[in-house]
Amino acid sequence: MTRSVAPWMLFLCVLTLAPTVAAGQPPSNDGRLATDRVVAYVDTLIERAREMELWNDPYWRTLLHYERGLFGTRSLVDDPSFFASPVGKKDPRAELEATLRILFDPPLTAEEPESLEAIATEGATSDQPASRDASETSATGTTDASVDPTEDTTPNAARAKLPICRFVARYEWLKEQLDIDESRVPEARCEPFEELYTAVGADAVSLIFPTSHMNSPASMYGHTLLTIGAASETSLLSHAINYSAVTNETFGPLYIAKGLLGLYPGYFSMLPYYAKLQEYSDVNDRDIWEYPLAFEREEIRRLFLHLYELENINSNYYFFSQNCSYHLLYLLEAARPGLDLTSRFGWWVIPLDTIRAAEDVGLVRDPIYRPSKSTKVSFLAGLSTHEEQRLARDLALGKTSTDEPRLGDGGLAPEARIRVLDLAGEYLQYIYAKGEVEQEAYVPRFLATLRARSSLGVSGEWRYAIQPPTPPDHGHRSARIELGSVFVRRGPGDDGPLDAFPLLTVRPAYHDLLDNAAGFKRGSQIVFAETGLRYDPRREKLRVEFFDAIDIVSLAPRDLFFHHTSWRVKTGLIRRTDSVGGDPLVFHLGTGFGWSFGIPRLGVPYLMVDTETQIGGGLDSNYAIGGGASAGILGKVTNWWQFHLSGRAIFFRLGDRDDL
Incomplete structure (x- = not known):
């Protein structure tokens, strides 16, 4: 049986297929010429880079964390998303050429992932990298319990970034070296980075060393981090830059074994410095030493550019070598081209020695000492008699009150009462920070102590200036x-x-x-x-x-x-x-x-x-x-x-x- 096709149906098919045929047509001559011009320009840049052997430049090797070893050159970064080339981990030249090509690719219309700004501005109290819920630990032994980091429920955030944002530090350096025409780059400015950099107000950097805590084995090895912020503000308003391992174990044999073998991923993170200071100084009984670094504003920008590239990028964490302190050195080297700190270290990287390395090249200014609560309590106790110590302790623990006769006019001398109340106040704050006193009991007890102390008039703070001990970097090697x-x-x-x-x-x-x-x-x-x-x-x-x-x-x-x-x-x-x-x-x-x-x-x-x-x-x-x-x-x-x-x-x- 023969069927005929109605003319109107044939016309409808033509209308339906017409856009498809048009869409499948090759690009116009103008589009092809524009693409050819971009390719030719990139080829020119690559040829120029080959003539300069730019991949051998020490700064390129710093930006990619390359190290030469027995088996050739390789990057210490283990995250594939960090590289533009599939062989970029071991081939600096291939990585440089692939970076140049990808910078001129048309931008993807993907949303920019959560950046470090989220951590910097939301008042986070843990060291977790953006978009990750995992337990972190460093050489200090501090951990944050959370979700298994191996669960990959979303694409790697680094891959979702625009090329200019993925490689913002590399682009800035390549632009200077090759005199790149910014008008030819599809996206020559990373707006999320610029907004974050402006928000942080980064024009001052300090190297931070929390001293050890006697009852914490891991902390005895030491730890370093950086702070970055506005020079005109107090350091408490700056942001802490930390590198630490993401773990699910607590301190134990498995924790040690995996840390020695580099089986934990390490990430950079940023959080408010006051939160980090509270963690070390009040909870972990660790004094803080701040070492201001002699960086100019442009050098600090380079440091921040490199930090931005490392967002959500992991490297294998080794407790005694590629640890918190070692990876921070790459940020310092990125800040100042020609600076070489990482080559000074081999099998052992001790946090305190990295401070000395920075001092040796003239980076470190006079340190600032921040005593912990426990140090303040011990200092005030040393100024008090045994009777005064007992009375102060009982006040803090709620075993007696400020109505105690010895705290009245017919009791202890005014100077003794000042010592008792100041010591009681410090100790009460200490045990509250340790979680040994509930807030319901702490608030009225602390306010009563403050009222009794204020009735004595003269402030005693000037008497209690704690003389800084010998800085850790001045100790023996x-x-x-x-x-x-x-x-x-x-x-x-x-x-x-x-x-x-x-x-x-x-x-x-x-x-x-x-x-x-x-x-x-x-x-x-x-x-x-x-x-x-x-x-x-x-x-x-x-x-x-x-x-x-x-x-x-x-x-x-x-x-x-x-x-x-x-x-x-x-x-x-x-x-x-x-x-x-x-x-x-x-x-x-x-x-x-x-x-x-x-x-x-x-x-x-x-x-x-x-x-x-x-x-x-x-x-x-x-x-x-x-x-x-x-x-x-x-x-x-x-x-x-x-x-x-x-x-x-x-x-x-x-x-x-x-x-x-």
């Missing part, structure tokens, strides 16, 4: 080499003769109890990878006497206001004399927990309950587990002359039973 001797008993038992051997000890980091205490917390020790080598002339052999992978001690004295726990942990390899007179290396892990007390003019006596575990082929059953106790006293004559008298007894009851 981290690495140490020493030459000594070791006495080893020859043969089995305790009656054999003692032989003396020369001992060379190498310590890459960081500080022990008997080091010069200037610039460090007294009673703190954190040692990594200390190795002792002894030479045996009879055997003509150099042998490892011990290897201390970690040796941490915290002797935090207890008093009326602070009930610290003293502790220590030490692990590594030691030599253990066996039943046949040998001394094989065995693995050991020792821990201790107890108390210490500060006694004026005497020192810090302490007592601990200890455990010891040893594993090795020279032991009966190849292991030994026991417990015991240790006691000692740490004293100081001067910063350069200290003494440590100690004794330790361990009784093994599992495995090898030869006691220590």
Whole structure:
């Protein structure tokens, strides 16, 4: 059966298909010529860059975080979104050429993602990078519990940016080097960056070093961050720039292992500095040192350009090398072309040493000291008698009130009452910040203290000016080499003769109890990878006497206001004399927990309950587990002359039973 098509239907089909056919037509001659001109111009720029070998310029390598190693050049940035070229991580030339081409691509009509401005202006109180809900940690050990960062529910924000915003720092530098005609660039200005830069008012930068907290193992290694803001404003109104790892673990074996192996992603973030200061100074009992940096305004702009490129970009975080302090150095290098700080560091990057590196090149001005609440409480307690301390503590804890007779006219002298009320006020603020007092109890108690204090008239603040201690950067250097001797008993038992051997000890980091205490917390020790080598002339052999992978001690004295726990942990390899007179290396892990007390003019006596575990082929059953106790006293004559008298007894009851 034959069917005919009505003429009106044929006409409708022609109308429907006409736009489609038109849309499928090749571009006009004008459009093709414009595209050809852009391609030709980009080719000219690339040829100029090749003649200059611009990819070998140190500043290009700074912007891309390139480092030369045993296996060639590679970038320390691990996020593919950071690169314009698929091979950009390992090929500086390919990355430069791809960057030039992508800058001249027509802009996408995608919404600009949430920028650092959201963090800078919303009063955030965590270090999280924009658009991420994940737990962060740094060398300080601070964490924010949240959602698993591996859940990728949205496209990477960095890819959604306009080319000029993705590579804003690179574009500014390439424009200067190649004399790029901005009129030929489709988008030659990143408006979101300019708005954020104006809002921050970035014309002053400081390097921040929070000191260690005795009861926080991770914080003892140190941490650095930057602040950026207007020079005319107080530093509290500036913004903190922080680099830290995103983790889901708390402090523990898995946390340490993954941190050492670089299995955590690290991100830059920005938040109000007052929030960061509150976190360290009130909650974590850490004094703050601020080191203003001698950057000009244009240099600060370069720093901020590079920071903007790194938004939502991750790099593998290594606790002891590519850590918070190391990655901040790239921002400083980006600020000042020709500055080389990262090449000074290798296997170990200690935060305090990065400050010294900045000082060595003339970047650092005189530091500013901000004592923590706990430091203020300790200082005021040191000015008070024991009776005044007890009364101040009881006031803060609500065990007594300001109606106490000793605080009246017939009680303590006016100066004593001033000391009591000032100390009570500081301690009350401290325990409130620690969460030990509810707000309902804190507010009336604090207001009553203020009223009683104001009735005494004269302000006592001038009496309480805390003299800054030695700045941390003025303390001793981290690495140490020493030459000594070791006495080893020859043969089995305790009656054999003692032989003396020369001992060379190498310590890459960081500080022990008997080091010069200037610039460090007294009673703190954190040692990594200390190795002792002894030479045996009879055997003509150099042998490892011990290897201390970690040796941490915290002797935090207890008093009326602070009930610290003293502790220590030490692990590594030691030599253990066996039943046949040998001394094989065995693995050991020792821990201790107890108390210490500060006694004026005497020192810090302490007592601990200890455990010891040893594993090795020279032991009966190849292991030994026991417990015991240790006691000692740490004293100081001067910063350069200290003494440590100690004794330790361990009784093994599992495995090898030869006691220590």
